Amino acid sequence: MQYPTRTSNAIALDALLVESAWEVCNQVGGIYTVIRSKVPAAVQGWGDRYCLLGPYFPQQAQSEFEPFDDIQLTLLSDPFAGAVRQMRQMGYDVQYGVWLVTGRPRTVLINPFQVYGHLGSIKSDLWHHHGIPTPDNDDLLHQVEAFGHLAKIFIEILTAEVVPPRRVIAxxxxxxxxVAIPDLRRDQVPAHIVFTTHATLLGRYLAMNDPNFYEHLMQVDWLAEARHFNIETAVSIERAAAHGSHVxxxxxxxxxxxxxYLLDRFPDAVLPNGLNIERFVxxxxxxxxxxxxxxKINEFVMAHFFQSYSFDLDNTLYLFTSGRYEYHNKGFDLTLEALARLNYRLQQSGLEGNVVMFFITKRPFTSINPLVLQNRAILDEVRETCEAIQEQVGERLFYAAAAGTDHRLPDLSAMVDDYWRLRYRRTLQSWKTNALPSIITHNLIDDQNDDILNFMRRANLLNYQHDRVKMVYHPDFVSPTSPLFGMEYGQFVRGCHLGVFPSYYEPWGYTPLECIARGVPAITSDLSGFGDYVMQHVQDHEDKGIYVxxxxxxxxxxAAExxxxxxxxxxxxxxRERIAQRNRVENSSELFDWKNLRVYYDRAYALALERF
Incomplete structure (x- = not known):
């Protein structure tokens, strides 16, 4: 793909940049990470000429958005504030403030519900002008189309505010x-429009349902498939945006x-995603x-397994995979097959050591498994009992050493009171069991039809003592409020030895990148955008702890083999080899810093300014 040679500095001199996403101050999925992590680099490059635009949902925004009050808004002289003031004078509910993330970017949030009374005409215009149909009973589509209508008004007013030679990139x-793009072009609003699809909507649906998705891609009838999956409106919007954008x-x-093949337009540029690596240094x-x-993970493992049997934690590796529950797309099926084969190899090899594999995803559940929760609580009691005995023995041993004349170590068990002896014994008796450790931490709503559980049952990966690969399926996000882990997801990643993400369909893939940023080796695949990028741009990537x-x-x-x-x-x-590899992984993370990858975006913006 060809890019202009204009530098990012030249772009910033005569342009404003408005970046619009549904997940600005509204965490829903992966785009939130893309936008939020890119903000510091964008602000560094564009300064006060940069602004974010998103929908206003007060409950989601309240914890991370700080609006300017009326007096502050009156005093602000930037074009974004001017456009917001004009919209407010027209009666629109528009918020202008700061997103409370690193970089603190200027942010405009517009309430989509305020034009619900005009949805009929908005939907009618989309159909008559652009051939986009909208059903009557889909509130998400209504929100999207209402926001698109309001975003178009904001961009229209902003471009009128700007005095040439300044220009606006949207x-x-x-x-x-x-959804705002077709009307912006139809009304010839003088904005230079860039549109990014992170994953085609139809592609994601097809990949989940067709094991030979890539082989069949050229034969897809987009309209028939969109109707089949009941996503015709969204796919029509995506196609209209792709064709309506300048870049x-x-x-x-x-x-x-x-x-x-699905949108019928060849992309003008590829914009790889990065992370704000400074957050992780x-x-x-x-x-x-x-x-x-x-x-901390050791504590969980002891609570989960040691009530049935124990193993050497110093000779145990922690592996994990995580992400949206898409059994085939995320490569959960391939990971499970490889783990079953690894378990057999380790059993046959006679090598010492164990692997504990964590599956972290989100599934509907009723509660944490009471036995899992109880075992964690009893282990905490074991710790408290041992610490009390340790304190008592320590004090008495110190006194005996100071007062005695015998240089030999006294009988330490004689220094423990009968109360603590009894409590120690009863606590352990209430904890130990002959039952196998559970392969899942929660009670799923649909346990019998869960693909991960059913594979473990078929493959007999049920946490027998002789299994060298132990399984922990955690169908909820890791968080500090969890009574099982009590830590942030990022802390959990740091505590593991390897992330495993061999996706079948992954337009980019942040999970392996988040591992690299924390100095943890990761496995990805050449069917993920990240893996493909690594193969093209990172020399000796396996030596740097990035396996494809x-x-x-x-x-x-x-692939499983x-x-x-x-x-x-x-x-x-x-x-020693693992420590050395973690050092190399940490050193390579700089390759994926937004400061280095922002150049791809700036090239696309330069190209947009040349097209109108």
Whole structure:
């Protein structure tokens, strides 16, 4: 793909940038991470010429958005404030303030519900002018189309506020904000429009339902499939936005193919995603942090397994996968198959050590498994009892050492009161059991039809003592309020040894990138945008702790065997080799900093300014 040679500094001199996304101050999914993490680099490059635009949902926004009051808004002289004042004078509910994230960007939030009374005419215009149909009973589509109508008004007023030679670049992410683009073009609003699809909506649906998605891509009838999945309106909006933008972009070379065959437009640029790496830099303490959080995971593992049997935690590796519950797309199926093969290899090898594999995803559940919760509570009581005995013995041993003449170590058990002896014994008796440790931490609503659980049952991965790969399925997000882990997701990642994400369909893939940013090796696939980017741009990526499973033009079993080999080789590493690898992983994370990847966005903006 060709890019202009104009520099980002030249762009910033004569342009304003409005970046619109449904997840501005509204965390729903992965786009929130993209926008939020990119903000510091965008603010650094564009300064006060940068503004975010999103829908206003007070409950979601209240914890991370700080609006300017009326006096502040009156005093502000920037064009964004001027456009907001004009919209308010026209009677619109518009908020202008600061998103309370690193970089503190100027942010405009518009309430979509205020024009619900005009939905009939908005939907009618979309149909008559752009051929976009809208059903009557889909409130999300109503919100999206109402916001698009209001976003178009804001951009229209903003472009009128700007005095030439200044120009306005309007960058829309995903179909949910792209609905504004067709009307902006129809009314010839003088904005330079960029549209980014992070994953084509139809592509995600097809990949979940077709195991040969990539082979069938060229034969897809987009309209028939969109109607089949009942997403015709959203796909029509996405196509209209792609065709209406001056510059159409996507996030990886993999999604380029989707755009060509499902949206009928060849993207003008690929915009890879990054992270604000400074958030994760721990001033050379990431090894200490790994140990600190691994110790917390150790506590969970002891509570979960040691009531049935114990194993050496110093010779145990913690692996994990996480993400949206898409069994095939996220590669959960491939991961489970490789784990079953790894378990067999380890059993046959006679090598010492164990692997504990965590599946972190979100599934409907009724409660945490009471036995799992009880075991954690009893382990806490065991700790309290041991600490009380330790304190008592310590004091009495110190007195005996100071007062006695015998240099030999006295009988320490004689220094424990009968009360603590009895409590120690009863606590352990109430904890120990012959039952197998559960493979899942929660009670699922639909336990019998869960693909992950059913694979574990079929493969007999049920946490027997002789299993060398132990399974922990945690169908909820890791959070500090969880009584099982009591830590942030990022802390949990730091405490693990390896992230496993061999996706079948992943337009980009933040989960392996988040591992790299925290100094944790990760496995991705060449069917994820991140994996494809690594293969093209990162030399010796395996040496840097980034492993890529080859799934393109490979059978499921070939990919499973390659993933098994990767896991096997990782298990064979000694402690020194793993520490050295974590150092290399941490050093390579700078490659994915937004400060370095922002150049792709600026090139797209330069191209948009050349087209009108």
């Amino acid at each position: 960058h829309f992410h995903e179909w949910m904000t792209g 159409f972009t996507t996030v990886s070379e993999l999604t380029v193919r989707e755009c060509i 721990a001033l050379h303490e990431f090894q200490n942090l790994h140990k600190q959080y691994k110790d 499973v080859h799934r393109q033009e490979r059978s499921f079993h070939e 390659e993933l098994t080999d990767m896991l096997w080789n990782f298990v064979l590493q000694n402690r």
